[in-house]
Amino acid sequence: MATAFSATTKPAFLDNNKSSFYGRHLPAPAAAGIKPVKAANMSISMSTNPLPYNLNSFKFEPIKESIVSREMTRRYMTDMITYADTDVVIVGAGSAGLSCAYELSKNPNVQIAIIEQSVSPGGGAWLGGQLFSAMVVRKPAHRFLDELGIEYDEQDTYVVIKHAALFTSTIMSKLLARPNVKLFNAVAAEDLIVKEGRVGGVVTNWALVSMNHDTQSCMDPNVMEAKVVVSSCGHDGPFGATGVKRLKSIGMIDSVPGMKALDMNAAEDAIVRLTREIVPGMIVTGMEVAEIDGAPRMGPTFGAMMISGQKAAHLALKSLGLPNAADATSANNIHPELVLAAAESAVAADA
Numbered sequence: 001m002a003t004a005f006s007a008t009t010k011p012a013f014l015d016n017n018k019s020s021f022y023g024r025h026l027p028a029p030a031a032a033g034i035k036p037v038k039a040a041n042m043s044i045s046m047s048t049n050p051l052p053y054n055l056n057s058f059k060f061e062p063i064k065e066s067i068v069s070r071e072m073t074r075r076y077m078t079d080m081i082t083y084a085d086t087d088v089v090i091v092g093a094g095s096a097g098l099s100c101a102y103e104l105s106k107n108p109n110v111q112i113a114i115i116e117q118s119v120s121p122g123g124g125a126w127l128g129g130q131l132f133s134a135m136v137v138r139k140p141a142h143r144f145l146d147e148l149g150i151e152y153d154e155q156d157t158y159v160v161i162k163h164a165a166l167f168t169s170t171i172m173s174k175l176l177a178r179p180n181v182k183l184f185n186a187v188a189a190e191d192l193i194v195k196e197g198r199v200g201g202v203v204t205n206w207a208l209v210s211m212n213h214d215t216q217s218c219m220d221p222n223v224m225e226a227k228v229v230v231s232s233c234g235h236d237g238p239f240g241a242t243g244v245k246r247l248k249s250i251g252m253i254d255s256v257p258g259m260k261a262l263d264m265n266a267a268e269d270a271i272v273r274l275t276r277e278i279v280p281g282m283i284v285t286g287m288e289v290a291e292i293d294g295a296p297r298m299g300p301t302f303g304a305m306m307i308s309g310q311k312a313a314h315l316a317l318k319s320l321g322l323p324n325a326a327d328a329t330s331a332n333n334i335h336p337e338l339v340l341a342a343a344e345s346a347v348a349a350d351a
Contacts, residue, residue, distance in 0.1 A: 079182050080222075083113040088316050089202050089226040090114045091189045091243060094123025095302055096286025097232035098171050099144070099309025104316060105178045112181045113224060117188040117207040122168040123234055129300025135164035138268065141303030144310070148174065158301075167302070190221050192229070192246055192282070199281035201225035228281060228316045232309070235259055235287040235297065244284060244292040252279045259290035259297045267298035275308045277315055285312035 093116035128135045142159040152159040188210040191203035205221040231243030247253045278284045317324035
């Protein structure tokens with residue numbers, strides 16, 4: 001028989017004093033001069049300051065419809081011209097790809113294009129898993145959240161962001177504001193440019209065109225040359241793991257065994273450790289690493305995506321001949337623990 005909860009009685013699993021459901025809050029140690037951000041009790045009230053306009057008699061400035069069209073077209077086409085030959089192209093704007101782009105963009109001299117086949121970037125990082133909201137991040141990857149200024153609930157060995165979209169929207173807002181980054185969403189990477197055994201860019205098309213090649217007459221693609229391509233297409237699926245599968249189909253790698261069954265502890269370490277330049281000119285990061293190496297899947301934990309993306313960024317900087325944490329030439333823009341982990345992982349991968 002169903003039992004209703006009374007207004008004065010709280011079930012044990014909702015009582016912090018009677019259950020370990022919420023874990024135990026621990027003070028986070030300060031590192032690299034960055035103050036940890038934790039969830040706090042906050043009240044929100046409407047501002048009493050007057051608005052700079054009157055909502056009861058609001059009127060927009062006039063504009064010609066053709067001006068709107070020209071502004072969008074001119075700026076987008078200028079971006080296409082600018083990024084037709086760029087430093088780094090990142091394929092896939094999920095949590096790994098966004099983290100990679102964010103880390104790379106700290107160097108203002110590196111030009112970064114992000115290719116995302118979906119209209120909405122973010123991949124699976126809008127939700128925590130099985131349509132649940134919260135995002136779990138295992139320590140010490142929470143230091144990346146400290147850098148981004150994202151609040152979390154701190155537990156013994158992990159932290160929890162109240163909604164995964166808070167991570168995704170925050171990193172995108174910071175990343176896309178930087179002048180050396182352009183996101184081309186609703187654009188698919190249909191193929192790779194390969195010259196003399198080195199990946200030299202991507203073949204692109206509108207995503208809707210790519211999805212309808214079988215229903216239309218021939219629609220040739222476009223191209224984007226790059227000194228480094230970072231493939232972060234995710235695990236296998238309708239659009240996943242496309243980068244490494246293409247490498248196999250053209251004989252640049254032997255196999256793509258696919259990811260193994262779930263083991264969070266083994267998976268996250270393996271994904272970071274095995275993030276590497278898989279063939280000259282192409283770095284693999286995120287869940288695509290599990291696909292190519294037969295590593296376990298990690299399920300709804302996201303720390304490995306963030307740190308794998310950071311490592312991929314420093315490997316790209318290394319390929320460009322710039323200061324980076326992958327070979328310990330610079331540690332200015334990444335936490336000491338992560339610098340060490342990235343360097344150790346690079347050595348292990350090379351071995």
